[in-house]
Amino acid sequence: MQNFTFCNPTKILFGKGRIQDLAKEIPAGQRVLVTYGGGSALANGTLGEVREALRHAVVTEFGGIEPNPSYETLCKAVKLARETGAEFLLAVGGGSVMDGTKFIAAAVPFTGEDPWDLVTRKAPVKAALPFGTVLTMPATGSEMNSGAVITRRSIGAKLPFGSPLLFPRFSVLDPEKTYSLPPRQIGNGIVDAFVHTVEQYLTYPADAPMQDEFSEGILRTLIRVGPRTLAEPENYEARAAFVWAATLALNGLIGAGVPQDWATHMIGHELTALHGLDHAQSLAVVLPAMLEERFEAKKAKLVQYADRVWGLESPAEAIEATRTFFESLGVKTRLKDYGVSPDAIPALLEALKTHGMTALGERRDVTLEVSRRVLERAL
Amino acid sequence: MQNFTFCNPTKILFGKGRIQDLAKEIPAGQRVLVTYGGGSALANGTLGEVREALRHAVVTEFGGIEPNPSYETLCKAVKLARETGAEFLLAVGGGSVMDGTKFIAAAVPFTGEDPWDLVTRKAPVKAALPFGTVLTMPATGSEMNSGAVITRRSIGAKLPFGSPLLFPRFSVLDPEKTYSLPPRQIGNGIVDAFVHTVEQYLTYPADAPMQDEFSEGILRTLIRVGPRTLAEPENYEARAAFVWAATLALNGLIGAGVPQDWATHMIGHELTALHGLDHAQSLAVVLPAMLEERFEAKKAKLVQYADRVWGLESPAEAIEATRTFFESLGVKTRLKDYGVSPDAIPALLEALKTHGMTALGERRDVTLEVSRRVLERAL
Structure with a gap:
């Protein structure tokens, strides 16, 4: 730790x-x-x-x-x-x-x-x-x-x-x-809380079992209650569990004492600024592509994520399950779903460069070149 | 919740x-x-x-x-x-x-x-x-x-x-x-943190999945790192995980929004006051007996505890695993191990009565009669 x-x-x-x-x-x-x-x-x-x-x-x-x-x-x-x-x-x-x-x-x-x-x-x-x-x-x-x-x-x-x-x-x-929120905002919220947790969890092993347990608990809870609170907006128990999970996902506790990533957020911010995607939409697009692109660097934690969060043996399948989960919440996961085409990528990279986002991720090795490949995978 | x-x-x-x-x-x-x-x-x-x-x-x-x-x-x-x-x-x-x-x-x-x-x-x-x-x-x-x-x-x-x-x-x-602590105090500490968590978790289902996840995460961590930090007192990672788990076990977070028990603690306090047991020793004696005595009232949560914390199907086996875990840490779980005989029970009950501890537990139904049966089971 x-x-x-x-x-x-x-x-x-x-x-x-x-x-x-x-x-x-x-x-x-x-x-x-x-x-x-x-x-x-x-x-x-x-x-x-x-x-x-x-x-x-x-x-x-x-x-x-x-x-x-x-x-x-x-x-x-x-x-x-x-x-x-x-x-x-x-x-x-x-x-x-x-x-x-x-x-x-x-x-x-x-x-x-x-x-x-x-x-x-x-x-x-x-x-x-x-x-x-x-x-x-x-x-x-x-x-x-x-x-x-x-x-x-x-x-x-x-x-x-x-x-x-x-x-x-x-x-x-x-x-x-929160009962009167439209489904789009609830779907967005679940994705947002999920990705907040992943940014603090899915890096590399750091001998921090409590932080891992808490993060996995948040992710499993979002997977369990997310679809329910989307389908039944006035189910108090499901909504209460979602609200508390979302708060715990970003109150500093699960990120204390562990490496953090946040590359997905930084790339997502540019998508919102230049193309108007909702914040959560931008995360749903970038995260699966980021996990695919950084598969080897994150492999140890991806295996743990697959096993403990999804009950899967294969980390590749866990990434696919993540994408399917986001889609099931009504949040699309491809740039083309939002009308963003390959020729938008240079301007996005330029914006990252302007904002100093040229060495992202838990090892600061997400260069502009890596970000370019992530965006290409996200098309 | x-x-x-x-x-x-x-x-x-x-x-x-x-x-x-x-x-x-x-x-x-x-x-x-x-x-x-x-x-x-x-x-x-x-x-x-x-x-x-x-x-x-x-x-x-x-x-x-x-x-x-x-x-x-x-x-x-x-x-x-x-x-x-x-x-x-x-x-x-x-x-x-x-x-x-x-x-x-x-x-x-x-x-x-x-x-x-x-x-x-x-x-x-x-x-x-x-x-x-x-x-x-x-x-x-x-x-x-x-x-x-x-x-x-x-x-x-x-x-x-x-x-x-x-x-x-x-x-x-x-x-x-904490490296220089004797094994007795480390064993006691693990039991103490474990029972703190159980008092806030093992009651009845309350639609609080985050609190359950966090509690189960603490318990699993104590089970995993407890024996290691006892055997290797200068293993930094194991000790750090134990220290942080113990803090999280009683900082109010896992108990927020859920019923709490604490009957084991209240009976344990009298054992310490009248017979000089270490605090954790008193908990190690009372908890397994309390879970046996209140088996039906706690059954739903005991089933969950068995499954998620111990990977067991049987709640009775989970209680036995708890006892065995405490013993493996060098903390004895029977009154006789501490020289407390059956004829000490009336004075313990009298002390509970004097301190107003006549309706304990998450449903306030741990009467003096129930406490008597718990102490008898703990002999």
């Missing part, structure tokens, strides 16, 4: 009816900026419940944070937070709203010229407004970690950033608040 | 050489009371390393916290902490030193007459000195939770207490610092 530091102070409020506990977490009279996305939180009643729970606070609202939250939109929220003297932020939504709110939290007290510097790491995050979240879409794990991915549309960039100051103070996880 | 609230803010510093990071966690000039036990932390050099790392702090030391830390001893430490104006406590030891330090942390700012009221819950914990830990013995999980068990020898009582204010700020987990 590698040395590691692990600290995750986010308080999880899990279960039915937990939105009413917001009143205990946010003191009366506090100036709160509630952030949300495209209106589904309003339509399904979650935002109304939040307003009711916060009736003793001074609430301003900022809606319209889009999927793959953009610097451009978020800067408007930063301006509003400053104007209203917000003391606390409350993100009501999925990964995009939560990620965007992390940027807002860091940008409001930022005294430099351009808060984009926080994303490019030119400037460190030295302070952040406290914030909480109310989850309406399980998948990204953002409700229990300190990272975010921000897109700057004007320059076609999608970059990860984070800081230990950016853990939510609390997150409300009420599985019922 | 049941509704739950989970929050564990303890920062884990895991791995070789992490004691030197104490200097980053405790500001220079701070007045620190370092607590430790019977001298093994001194003999094996851990205390020396701690002193070196804290050379910029103002350090006072309090040694002699005994196994099953006593109110009587701890009150002396509280007096010393007050006299020296301690601003931070640092526990260097195993569960007893850490548990004892939690009591000291709560008792120092306590303004009532008798800090024992904190243990009996007559008085709530309203404030606590901040504290960290340096682990020298894996087992109890105290390094990453907010609970403790305190003994008051004068009245033969051993009681659990805790507060969200009693999480360590940080815990240093360097597996190498």
Whole structure:
């Protein structure tokens, strides 16, 4: 096991009816900026419940944070937070709203010229407004970690950033608040959580049996409850298991003390930025191709993955089972399914190069040439 | 899954050489009371390393916290902490030193007459000195939770207490610092972590697949690495896996959202208080008897335990495998092995009654009569 530091102070409020506990977490009279996305939180009643729970606070609202939250939109929220003297932020939504709110939290007290510097790491995050979240879409794990991915549309960039100051103070996880999500978002969410886990697990053996056991447990749970929660969106038990699995997939625990990959994510980000694939779609396309391309480098762990996660002897069959699983969730796994043709590859590689993504993976040996072969396999 | 609230803010510093990071966690000039036990932390050099790392702090030391830390001893430490104006406590030891330090942390700012009221819950914990830990013995999980068990020898009582204010700020987990432990303490530690997990897992099905997966992962890991770390105390990888498994067994995660038992612990506490069994010895005696006695009530989970943890079809065989596992670690599983005869049972039941332990277990149906049968089965 590698040395590691692990600290995750986010308080999880899990279960039915937990939105009413917001009143205990946010003191009366506090100036709160509630952030949300495209209106589904309003339509399904979650935002109304939040307003009711916060009736003793001074609430301003900022809606319209889009999927793959953009610097451009978020800067408007930063301006509003400053104007209203917000003391606390409350993100009501999925990964995009939560990620965007992390940027807002860091940008409001930022005294430099351009808060984009926080994303490019030119400037460190030295302070952040406290914030909480109310989850309406399980998948990204953002409700229990300190990272975010921000897109700057004007320059076609999608970059990860984070800081230990950016853990939510609390997150409300009420599985019922996710019932109204369309199947596409649930399918995406299952793939997203699955690939988060694989990025931290499917590398090389590192004498970390607890981390392996926990990762395999998450993967098996997603395989078991994923199809059920897709088919029966109001089956509380299946949805609750999915929500909790997705949170555990990216709260830092399974990745502590082990090598991590994340090459699939980095290539996927370019597909989203240049071709508009949903985040999970990009992962479903890249992961099977990545595992095929890096078969020998990952073989020891692929054998373990095949055996313990899929009950298969053959690692090649486990990769195929992974692809079939994603497809069964309604998430296509080929570039051509999304209208991306071979001639798009040079621009994708150029974008990777521009963003410094020329040595990816757990051994930093996923060069641009390897990424090119991965994309070719994904056609 | 049941509704739950989970929050564990303890920062884990895991791995070789992490004691030197104490200097980053405790500001220079701070007045620190370092607590430790019977001298093994001194003999094996851990205390020396701690002193070196804290050379910029103002350090006072309090040694002699005994196994099953006593109110009587701890009150002396509280007096010393007050006299020296301690601003931070640092526990260097195993569960007893850490548990004892939690009591000291709560008792120092306590303004009532008798800090024992904190243990009996007559008085709530309203404030606590901040504290960290340096682990020298894996087992109890105290390094990453907010609970403790305190003994008051004068009245033969051993009681659990805790507060969200009693999480360590940080815990240093360097597996190498546990190499010098005698086999008895390692065997005990493996049993302790195993039974902690079972108490949160082996109840009744609760539609909590993640919690089941994580618990089963801990149990399998203890079964795999336990014998190895006992046989090869300086095998870093085996010891590191054991240390991390033991921490995860009782940091609140696997017990969140599921029914919990703890009847074995409560009966075990009386065996320790009245007959001096090591904590883990008491658990090794009570657990197999408890599982036999409550076979029907726990049958669904016992079948799952047999299958997933032991690869066995028969739950009765899984109980027998559990007993054999404990014995293989050098921890005896019968009362007679510790010189406790049938005529000791009435006093044990009387002690349970005195401490209000008359309705134990996940369904609160472990009455004194059931406890009597458990003890008889354990003879």
